[in-house]
Amino acid sequence: MPGPKANVDAADDPDDGDDGVRIDMISGARMEGLTSMEKIRLILDGVREGNIVILEEGLSPDEESKLIEVTMTEISPDDFTGIEIETYPKAEAGDQSFLDKLMGRESTQKLTVIGPANRIETLHKDENLISTLVSRK
Amino acid sequence: MGLLTNLRDSISRVTDGLFAADEPKRIGIYGPPNAGKTTLANRIARDWTGDAVGPESHIPHETRRARRKENVEIERNGRTVTIDIVDTPGVTTKVDYKEFLDHDMEKDDAVRRSREATEGVAEAMHWLREDVDGVIYVLDSTTDPFTQVNTMLIGIIESQDLPALILANKTDLPGSDVQQIANAFPQHETIPLSALEGDNMDEVYTKIAEYFG
Numbered sequence: 001m002p003g004p005k006a007n008v009d010a011a012d013d014p015d016d017g018d019d020g021v022r023i024d025m026i027s028g029a030r031m032e033g034l035t036s037m038e039k040i041r042l043i044l045d046g047v048r049e050g051n052i053v054i055l056e057e058g059l060s061p062d063e064e065s066k067l068i069e070v071t072m073t074e075i076s077p078d079d080f081t082g083i084e085i086e087t088y089p090k091a092e093a094g095d096q097s098f099l100d101k102l103m104g105r106e107s108t109q110k111l112t113v114i115g116p117a118n119r120i121e122t123l124h125k126d127e128n129l130i131s132t133l134v135s136r137k
Numbered sequence: 138m139g140l141l142t143n144l145r146d147s148i149s150r151v152t153d154g155l156f157a158a159d160e161p162k163r164i165g166i167y168g169p170p171n172a173g174k175t176t177l178a179n180r181i182a183r184d185w186t187g188d189a190v191g192p193e194s195h196i197p198h199e200t201r202r203a204r205r206k207e208n209v210e211i212e213r214n215g216r217t218v219t220i221d222i223v224d225t226p227g228v229t230t231k232v233d234y235k236e237f238l239d240h241d242m243e244k245d246d247a248v249r250r251s252r253e254a255t256e257g258v259a260e261a262m263h264w265l266r267e268d269v270d271g272v273i274y275v276l277d278s279t280t281d282p283f284t285q286v287n288t289m290l291i292g293i294i295e296s297q298d299l300p301a302l303i304l305a306n307k308t309d310l311p312g313s314d315v316q317q318i319a320n321a322f323p324q325h326e327t328i329p330l331s332a333l334e335g336d337n338m339d340e341v342y343t344k345i346a347e348y349f350g
Contacts, residue, residue, distance in 0.1 A: 061293040061297075062296060064293060068230055069262040069263060072232070072256070072258045073255070073256075073259055075251070075255045077251065083230050083231060084231065087285065087288070122285075126283075
């Protein structure tokens with residue numbers, strides 16, 4: 001089964017090598033039906049192409065752990081040095097509904113920015129603002 | 138049937154608890170690179186077993202394999218707590234061999250070190266999901282704790298319901314700011330220490346016994 005792609009149509013995919021930085025903003029709805037590994041593949045495929053991936057609803061802690069693990073296995077000298085990832089700090093548990101707490105459901109809704117480690121640099125981060133510098137190459 | 142099931146579950150929990158009490162708990166020492174994890178692991182191991190766990194270094198990713206020191210018996214308040222210490226590589230989301238070149242390393246050595254480091258971090262993440270019963274999270278109190286790796290790792294530890302003790306290390310250095318770490322993770326208790334100098338280790342051992350005993 002082919003893996004999910006952030007970009008739908010190759011014709012919409014300009015040569016992003018020289019002129020700019022491509023940003024894929026992926027909605028929560030698009031991620032909803034994917035397995036953990038499909039989400040990680042979707043993110044890493046985009047990042048390894050040099051894109052910035054923004055997730056509307058982020059990943060669960062378990063998925064974040066697997067993302068780090070898979071990223072480590074893909075790092076190779078002079079090719080891919082890993083990822084930079086930023087999210088707002090975790091929302092307080094008080095934001096969860098009583099039913100969510102009872103059922104052990106975690107709220108993972110947190111905007112997440114992921115990019116190639118050699119192209120994205122975090123300038124500032126606090127509870128309300130993530131400021132990043134993205135270089136072209 | 139419900140009553141019998143509940144009774145059986147209760148008995149099972151009690152017997153499991155009795156047997157589990159005899160098993161050493163595996164306590165993972167986690168944190169970012171260069172926080173002083175191996176220095177702490179060595180300090181604990183030397184204090185209670187006389188042996189070290191592994192070499193320490195100021196070069197990042199000196200520890201590239203999780204190392205275990207088994208059956209470390211810590212005595213506190215008349216009782217003994219037995220733990221296995223697992224010293225893990227510093228967790229990061231990126232490894233670039235070029236950073237090692239700044240430490241007077243040849244390219245081949247730097248590439249090999251970075252490859253081993255990536256394998257070690259992947260292994261550490263796997264340990265965290267599968268193989269540890271508690272976490273000692275070590276932070277360098279002279280650096281900003283509000284990093285994504287720290288936020289993610291604490292989130293992962295909390296999601297696994299693992300008991301976690303946060304240690305603000307390197308209090309012997311001039312720029313140490315323990316309060317900044319306490320502010321970053323207010324849901325956890327923060328214990329200051331200098332693993333290098335052995336400062337405040339009494340409190341660290343008391344807390345280890347309390348959290349993991």
